[in-house]
Amino acid sequence: MDVDFLLIGQGISGTWLSYYLKQAGYQLMVIDSLNENSPSRVAAGIINPVTGRRIVKTWMIDELMPAAWNAYQQIGNQLNIEAITQKNIIDFFPTPQMKLAFNDRFAIDQQYLDQPTDENAYQSTFNYHFGYGEIEPCYLVNLAELLPAWRQHLKNHNELLEDNFNIDKLIADNHGIRYESINAKHLIFCDGIQSGTNRFFQSLPFAPNKGEVIWIEAPDLPSTNIFKKGINLVPWQQNIFWVGSSYQWEFDNDQPTTIFREQTQQQLKHWLKVPFKVIDHRASVRPATIERRPFIGMHPVHTNIGIFNGMGTKGCSLAPWFAKEFVDYFRTGKQLNSEVDINRFKRILQRNNP
Ligand SMILES: Cc1cc2nc3c(=O)[nH]c(=O)nc-3n(C[C@H](O)[C@H](O)[C@H](O)COP(=O)(O)OP(=O)(O)OC[C@H]3O[C@@H](n4cnc5c(N)ncnc54)[C@H](O)[C@@H]3O)c2cc1C
Structure with a gap:
């Protein structure tokens, strides 16, 4: 099977990245082992605009909040579920x-x-x-219905493989990615804290x-x-x-x-x-990070291998916004937000190149 993208993980990150990749017309396959205790399946789904004892606004919330509302409404309409509600x-x-x-x-x-x-x-x-x-306003994402509904949607289109991805079976070179019977142009890890131990991204400063x-x-x-x-x-x-x-x-x-x-x-x-x-x-x-910003982008050496991760405590608001931004990067070459782009760790990723 030939695809443009192979994604590892269907938590909230893999869900949104696959959603926007499909919307942009890319062919894809998602491999997910369905861990019922993964954070996306344990999270409440709250999008809270303020934080901390001083009740300050969270990072980028004025942009993230209306965008999240629209994105979850859209995916909810497609799947025929109520994906988001307002719960102050x-x-x-x-x-x-x-x-x-x-x-x-x-x-x-x-x-x-x-x-x-x-x-x-x-x-x-x-x-x-x-x-x-x-x-x-404060929003509540209906993760308990959204994740299984999107999973079923992917399954219906033969775009989901329910399996444990074994990195030892991965062949990655200049010609592309091969994993068992799948040939892909790009591989993106959306596998939560697992990325912190994988040979390509283990040097990123995760803080589980x-x-x-x-x-x-x-x-x-x-x-x-x-x-x-x-x-x-x-x-x-x-x-x-x-x-x-x-x-x-x-x-x-x-x-x-x-x-x-x-x-x-x-x-x-x-x-x-x-x-x-x-x-x-x-x-x-x-999958939190030391400087509380996501890890998004392609590996500086293995340029067909990327990561969409590090959503920390805020996957519900960050994932839809940055999934769209990541897909725009592939579609148009538009630069990623420098605060999330893993290019900020280019030197360390080059040095620890497997
Ligand atoms: C108790 C708790 C409460 C939270 N509450 C909120 C909240 O209210 N609002 C909010 O925005 N965020 C909340 N969060 C944070 C949120 O859960 C995370 O930001 C988000 O779930 C991260 O999603 P992810 O898809 O990046 O990773 P994950 O949820 O970890 O998803 C990774 C996926 O990859 C799969 N996977 C991993 N390794 C492999 C492999 N080798 N092969 C195949 N599949 C694999 C896993 O099965 C999983 O499905 C909470 C987290 C916790 C723990």
Whole structure:
């Protein structure tokens, strides 16, 4: 089989890259091993325009947010699913200092912030003592439906191979890429943290970050918003909520831990006034990077091998925007954004050339 692109991985990155490559008319094959604990399958799907204790805008959010809304609407229409909804965050202040920080920021910039008209609106459902602010708009990507629906779409077009890609079987030279019966002009790794160990890209400064999450059943909780008080409580399916997550830079393994489950349950017991039951608990490792910017582009030595990775904590907003930019690079030769282009690591990639 001859294709223009062979992609490794169908997480949120491989999904968007394959979407735009197909839209541009390229022939492709995606190989994905379907790891149900990959970050794309454990993530909540939140696109939150602000971050941190000082509630500052996230990188490029004024461009990313409207573009993400349109992109997910488009793919959702194609697949006949609701791929994105608006779910503003109700941010309960855990301390008086956090309330002060929110109000200070609100006084300077109200673009994504709002103050409630009734501070007691949620008193029957949640325990909170210092009021709340609203972050709006905030979006929720329906990853649980989107990823399987796009996978099925690829399968229907014979563009998905459900298998574990074995790099030892790869033959790459000036004539192109050969992998078993597939001949490709380009190979792009969209395989999350796996790229951090592969011989072409292992020298990129990945900083894997482990996150744990539990799912609860809570029929009396409202599904109108994402609720936050230290942790996020995110509407998932009917009566089911996603609760998380942790951010661990140092960890021994990628498995769920008793300590996270017990601490989160305890937090919920103090926060919620309604009953809940834990129904699932998972952990995954985010493909984060030391300087918090994605890794995108073609290898400086192996010019037909590339990477679309390093989405960190923000795959849902970064992947659609930069997948389109990467496809434009192939279509028109337009330069990639220098902050994401792996050309910034050209010397180190040349030096560690396998
Ligand atoms: C707990 C948690 C919560 C998160 N919440 C959010 C959130 O709310 N919003 C947000 O934007 N981001 C969130 N993230 C981050 C987000 O999940 C990542 O940015 C994103 O999923 C990265 O996607 P990816 O496709 O690059 O990588 P991955 O999701 O890792 O996908 C890689 C794919 O490649 C496949 N693969 C790997 N190796 C091979 C191989 N050898 N052969 C075949 N297939 C292979 C895997 O099976 C997988 O399907 C969260 C992450 C975690 C862990």
